[in-house]
Amino acid sequence: MKIALDTLGCKLNQAETEVLGREMARAGHQLVPCAEAADVYLLNTCTVTSVADGKSRHLLRQARRRNSRVLIVATGCYAQRAPEELARVEGIDLVVGNDRKPELPAILEGFGHLVKSPLPGETAPRHPPESRTRSFVKIQDGCSSFCSYCIVPLVRGGEVSLPADSLIAEVRQRVADGYKEVVLTGTSVGSYYHNGAGLGDLLQRLLAETGVPRIRLSSLQPGEITPDLLQLWRDVRLCPHFHLALQSGSDAVLGRMKRRYSAGDFRQAASLIRHHVPEVAITTDVIVGFPGETDEEHEQSYRFCEEAGFARIHVFPYSARSGTEAALMPEQVDSRVRRERAQRMLSLARKSERRFRRGFSGRTMTVLWEQRSADGRWSGITGNYIRVHTESREDLFNKLMPATLP
Numbered sequence: 173m174k175i176a177l178d179t180l181g182c183k184l185n186q187a188e189t190e191v192l193g194r195e196m197a198r199a200g201h202q203l204v205p206c207a208e209a210a211d212v213y214l215l216n217t218c219t220v221t222s223v224a225d226g227k228s229r230h231l232l233r234q235a236r237r238r239n240s241r242v243l244i245v246a247t248g249c250y251a252q253r254a255p256e257e258l259a260r261v262e263g264i265d266l267v268v269g270n271d272r273k274p275e276l277p278a279i280l281e282g283f284g285h286l287v288k289s290p291l292p293g294e295t296a297p298r299h300p301p302e303s304r305t306r307s308f309v310k311i312q313d314g315c316s317s318f319c320s321y322c323i324v325p326l327v328r329g330g331e332v333s334l335p336a337d338s339l340i341a342e343v344r345q346r347v348a349d350g351y352k353e354v355v356l357t358g359t360s361v362g363s364y365y366h367n368g369a370g371l372g373d374l375l376q377r378l379l380a381e382t383g384v385p386r387i388r389l390s391s392l393q394p395g396e397i398t399p400d401l402l403q404l405w406r407d408v409r410l411c412p413h414f415h416l417a418l419q420s421g422s423d424a425v426l427g428r429m430k431r432r433y434s435a436g437d438f439r440q441a442a443s444l445i446r447h448h449v450p451e452v453a454i455t456t457d458v459i460v461g462f463p464g465e466t467d468e469e470h471e472q473s474y475r476f477c478e479e480a481g482f483a484r485i486h487v488f489p490y491s492a493r494s495g496t497e498a499a500l501m502p503e504q505v506d507s508r509v510r511r512e513r514a515q516r517m518l519s520l521a522r523k524s525e526r527r528f529r530r531g532f533s534g535r536t537m538t539v540l541w542e543q544r545s546a547d548g549r550w551s552g553i554t555g556n557y558i559r560v561h562t563e564s565r566e567d568l569f570n571k572l573m574p575a576t577l578p
Contacts, residue, residue: 181218421476461510
């Protein structure tokens with residue numbers, strides 16, 4: 173079969189889609205880039221916000237419009253949270269939740285009527301066509317924190333970590349496939365723990381037992397930042413980039429969110445990172461308009477972000493998720509106020525990113541070049557996640573090279 177894979181949401185979803193792609197290719201199927209060319213269109217959905225739900229439905233309907241014969245399959249967190257709701261979306265043929273996602277290659281084998289005989293001499297590739305230079309590697313799944321606003325523990329389940337030996341083998345394979353960077357991802361990466369080994373132990377083994385040029389972590393919590401862990405960043409293969417989800421700079425809001433730290437704890441963790449890791453980028457997530465958030469609390473959050481020196485801020489207007497504690501809280505903030513606060517925080521996010529970039533202007537840094545645009549300009553990222561562009565007639569794809577930042 174010709175299968176088109178699409179992904180919304182987090183890096184964990186991207187890691188799982190990568191695995192599905194490899195399994196489909198090994199089974200003899202051909203991966204194609206779009207629904208128009210496919211027998212099967214499979215979307216790995218996200219449900220972290222109502223906007224994510226809407227994007228999922230839009231992509232599924234769009235695939236049907238573009239190919240009336242394609243088999244439409246929805247999987248992922250939206251499919252786990254509300255399978256009946258998704259099944260009612262016009263044109264969807266199959267809904268498979270996270271709990272059955274690993275079974276998808278076998279499930280699709282049951283649709284033999286879609287199998288097409290290859291043309292003479294044509295064979296499906298053993299590996300999917302690679303368009304990325306970074307590979308997302310899932311090291312754990314699930315979350316036990318149950319923050320009051322978050323649907324993720326309900327659609328991902330409890331915490332489960334993968335064996336270190338299998339992860340080392342997977343990273344070695346990604347290196348053999350030509351990847352220059354792996355991103356270790358999961359629902360709660362910092363809680364990795366398997367057979368007595370924590371995240372620091374896993375990182376030590378990956379650095380010692382693989383030749384991967386770059387390792388990046390997807391996200392950590394402030395309480396997981398320790399001097400012992402940060403000592404590992406003496407190895408330059410660990411990217412100087414930490415994503416710490418702040419969510420709010422107001423202690424009162426953090427309490428209602430049931431986050432396990434205060435604004436002061438977050439500030440201390442960021443200071444510790446900057447002390448140990450030169451040239452580091454700290455990126456974050458912020459929710460605005462959480463139930464009960466007053467103008468004063470929003471201002472506290474804004475000022476915290478303004479002073480924190482974030483390299484990037486991802487801003488989310490609060491989105492009520494059925495089944496979470498926050499959805500039932502009184503004093504839900506008006507949607508107009510949420511939009512206004514989001515726009516204000518987004519403006520700050522743009523200023524913060526520009527200020528961070530200016531701090532590296534004129535510096536020579538190693539860039540992993542990823543893709544070339546239609547106008548011939550190459551795009552790549554530094555270890556501390558600065559997006560860099562250049563013009564070159566050379567083929568820079570998947571090369572780690574020094575570049576002077578403008």
